[in-house]
Amino acid sequence: MTAPGSGPATGPRTAPGAGRAPALDAETSPSPAVRLVLTTVFLAYLAQLTLNPVLAPLSREVGLAEWQVGATISTAALMVALTSSAWGRRSQSRGRKPVLAAALGLGAASSAAFALAVWLGTAGLLAGAVLFVLFVLLRGVAFGAAIAAVAPTAQAFIADVTHDEAARVKGMAGVGAVQGVAMLAGSVAGGALSAVGLLAPVVAVPVLLLAAVLLVVTRMPRQEATALVAEPARLRVRDPRVLPFLVAGFGMFTALGFIQVVTGFIVQDRLALDAATTGLVTGGVLLAAGVGMVLAQVVVVPRSGWRPATLLRVGDAVALLGYALLVPDLGLVGIVVSVLLVGLGLGTAMPGFTAGPTLLVARHEQGGVAGLVAATTGLTFVVAPLAGTTLYGLWPPLAPLAGVVVMAAVTLFVVVHPRFRAPRS
Secondary structure, three states, rough: OOOOOOOOOHHHOOOOHHHHHHHHOOOOOOOOOHHHHHHHHHHHHHHHHHHHHHHHHHHHHHOOOOOHHHHHHHHHHHHHHHHHHHHHHHHHOOOHHHHHHHHHHHHHHHHHHHHHHHHHOOOOOOHHHHHHHHHHHHHHHHHHHHOOHHHHHHHHHHHHHHOOOOHHHHHHHHHHHHHHHHHHHHHHHHHHHHHHHHHHHHHHHHHHHHHHHHHHHHHOOOHHHHHHOOOOOOOOOOOOHHHHHHHHHHHHHHHHHHOOOOOHHHHHHOOOOOHHHHHHHHHHHHHHHHHHHHHHHHHHHHHHHHHHHHHHHHHHHHHHHHHHHHHOOOOHHHHHHHHHHHHHHHHHHHHHHHHHHHHHOOOHHHHHHHHHHEEEEEEHHHHHHHHHHHHHHOOOOOOHHHHHHHHHHHHHHHHHHHOOOOOOO
């Protein structure tokens, strides 16, 4: 479904002879190229999420404060926000293979250097401002710029090979589903590896990214010249076709940013755990979030047949309940139920956020809109993690409370805004 006048790309914006790629029918299995792209997304996010269970206790082991961890993640998010649109357009003009290979190579190299810095920190050879700067440069700037290429490249590809609403939503749900599976696997892997030592998950990250690089280089075919777009469109954030979706997504992921980083601190402080046990238990908690996300995108989204606006309304309401349950100290069970509902809600809403705007733009705009979607997500994590860790340091319930307030505003927005009540959304 497209906006009026936005049919298939024609004219000077497309390469000579360009045409539509073969459509991916909603009822057929993904093509080998789609499966390979989804596997690459899985490996990239598995590498990122394997570190999450040990990030909080690891930072305390090397002497960094909560706000410094938040600042590192915020820097990575800033790089995602700054570079996603460029990656998305570059993937249409240069091809998916060279973009993914270059980005994943940068991620593997920066993660290896980060692992060395962490080891030096645990050994007492690096500390204080020097270690903090290395965290920001390696895990923030370099890794953030690398991971920024993955989502827009995958989403632009899915948009290019799906041409009806059901297939588009299902394809975008596939991208979200592999991210959810990566959350599951990352939680398990990070928690299990932390039992060996807090450094083990850190070392696993560049190994996983190197595997992704090898997969792309050896298995992914180069994009045919006729499928490239010579001049991908640069979409404006204020474009009325996409702005309401970007506002909704910005709010959703801002709420998530307030609690994502502090979850490890919540687990450690509420349950009075040591560093090693915190990594293991936090992995289990994040596993619940991944279960919710996968359940939403493998079962709820495909079987419900809901349109993007409905997915946003239902998903945001469920996530709001999850955030609210995290405010009081309800013990381990309360934490698990809370993050399960957050994962279920966001997993339902995400395909609405990612697929909705792609249905309203032309082919030569798909890289641009995928970049805007990824940049919006990244932008939320520029401020939210730092704000969340700062609020947690002032008074622990403040961080989840902030998530509740933001999520409530988003839920109201998608209920009342005309774009989400229009037949085309």
